[in-house]
Amino acid sequence: MSSRATALRRLMTEYKQLTANGAPDNMFTAGPISEDNFFEWEALIMGPKDTPYEGGVFAAKLTFPSDYPLSPFKMKFDPPLFHPNIYKDGNVCISILHAPGDDPTGYELSSERWSPVQSVEKVLLSVVSMLAEPNLESGANIDCCKVYRENRPEFERIVRQQIRDMLGV
Amino acid sequence: MVSMSTPTPTSTAPDPTPTGGAVGHAAQSLTGQEDKDKVASMLPRSETPGVPGDENQLSEHDLYQLAQQLKDEEANKRPLISSAEPLSALREEYTNGTGNFLEKIEWLMSQGWRGLRRTRGDGDCFYRSLAYAYVERLLFADDQDLAVASTKSILEAKLKVLEQVGFEKLAYEDFYDAFVEVIDLIVKPNQHGRKLDANGLLEFFQTPELSNSAVFFLKLVTSAQMRSEPALYEGFLMNPDTGDPMGVKEFCERFVEAAGKEADDPMISALTSALSVPVNVAYLSNAGFSDSSHKVNFVEFQSEGTGLSGAEPITLLYRPGHYDILEKRADDLETRPDRK
Incomplete structure (x- = not known):
């Protein structure tokens, strides 16, 4: 059994479960961009209520390695989202998408890490929590961290403006 | 916790793994x-x-x-698991070191240990060594059919434990299947009419995805064992970074299920018990001898029901921060271990 076959089987199982059960509170949807390639997914994430992201629907690309789930997938918002834990290019910096050894921005020791017991669903739930509660300890967008810390109304204004721009209103 | 992934300050002792x-x-x-x-x-x-x-x-x-990239480059320098090499080669590496290592290796050789199978020091070396030795002992069992059947029934029983402690099926079924598949090959030929031999076993464990699947399956089994009997393990679990006591669930998530986190005694004990296989660990350190006999300290991990399948215990060689496999064969060309 090749690793790609294992990864494919796992991805199909996850996709089947996601479509059958749906996400809690419809917080997101996710699935392969094309049925021909199960290793590239798109996720649509609803901006959580009572946050500046409310009302937005954010598209992200999930890229799976051929040895998934031994290795985590990568997640990139396209267009990039203004958030302390999202790089300016849209890549998400969250501990659950890193193995214990990979520690680019000094996550807290107690933060959750990638292991094959995680899944697309668990990661996306973590990303929704991250949107609601940024983690300034492991910031990815330093400018955004600064605005968030020093001028919260300005941070919220930028986020809302970005959502309006995305929606074209 | 001794782990190669948490570099310790340089000690005065010579590097225990001069080449590895x-x-x-x-x-x-x-x-x-x-x-x-x-x-x-x-x-x-x-x-x-x-x-x-x-x-x-x-x-x-x-x-x-x-x-x-750096990892991949390093990976090319040493396979995940190597062919057995004579223990005398290890001895050569220590000829310029202090005496204790040399004497201890010589003692091991005098006890009939002739070979060493090295595992890559990637933080998963205990699990990988154990997984390899676990299958290898079935390959060399006197009654392969019995050994394979009893091992498979033990592994199958673990699926229930994995489920009971709350793991999702998708988190373990593929890894279980891959591991059982290679074990099955010992007695059941594949579509080309070939059974598993020593080469095939080595090839399996040198293929990253297959090898890592086996490692991860054993990690899950270890975690499930600890989670299913927390009282047995709780008192022994602490955060290797801070020394604070930890609960079983948190400990398992962070230090058992995660990749590249080396096993310590609680994990070895849990896995030994879960797999019903005795494991002996020879501790090769530069410490002085505890008595004048100049023996190497063997720690035996036993559990109820170990040895059910009648195969020999698995013996690992521990040098600070790293596990390899001790063998009675000096190389893979010998078809059977030198039994006494």
Whole structure:
């Protein structure tokens, strides 16, 4: 059994479960961009209520390695989202998408890490929590961290403006 | 917890792994500052130095990719698991060191240990060594059919435990299937009419995805064992970084299920018990001898029902921070272990 076959089987199982059960509170949807390639997914994430992201629907690309789930997938918002834990290019910096050894921005020791017991669903739930509660300890967008810390109304204004721009209103 | 992924301050003792240590260390501990520096030095200098966090901001993905590259390069230097080599080769590595290692290796040789099978020092060496030796002992069992059948029934029973402690089926079924598949090959020929032999076993464990699948399955089994009987393990679990006591669930999530986290005694004990297989660990350190007999200290991990399948215990060689497999064969060309 090749690793790609294992990864494919796992991805199909996850996709089947996601479509059958749906996400809690419809917080997101996710699935392969094309049925021909199960290793590239798109996720649509609803901006959580009572946050500046409310009302937005954010598209992200999930890229799976051929040895998934031994290795985590990568997640990139396209267009990039203004958030302390999202790089300016849209890549998400969250501990659950890193193995214990990979520690680019000094996550807290107690933060959750990638292991094959995680899944697309668990990661996306973590990303929704991250949107609601940024983690300034492991910031990815330093400018955004600064605005968030020093001028919260300005941070919220930028986020809302970005959502309006995305929606074209 | 002794782990190669948490570099310890340089001690006065000589490096216990003169050929393997440095490689293994670099290959896995890309969290360490020295490794970050190493990776950072491979990057172009930032145009605007001195801005805190700027380097990370520019290059997290570059860093990550360079780290992966470095890992891959190191990986090419030592296979995940190697062919057996004569123990005398290990002895040669210590001829210029202090006496204790030499005498201890010689003692092992005098006890009939003739070979060493090295495992890559990537933080998963205990699980990988155990997984390999676990299947190898079935390959060399007197009654292969019985050994394979009883092992498969033990593994199958673990599926219930995995489910009971709350793991989702999708988290373990593929890894279980891959592991049982290779065990089955010992007695059931594949579509080409071939059964598993020593070469096939080595090839399986040198193929990263298959090898890592087996490692991860054993980690899950270890975790499930600890989670299913927390009272047995709780008192022994602490955060290796802070020394604080930890609960079983949190400990398992962070130090058992995660990749590259080396096993310590509680994990070895849990896995020994879960798999019903006795494991002996020969501790090869530069410490003085406990008595005048100049023996190597063997720690036996036993559990109820161990030895059910009638195969020999698995024997691992531990040098500070690293596990390899001790063999009675000096190389893979010998078809059977030298039994007494």
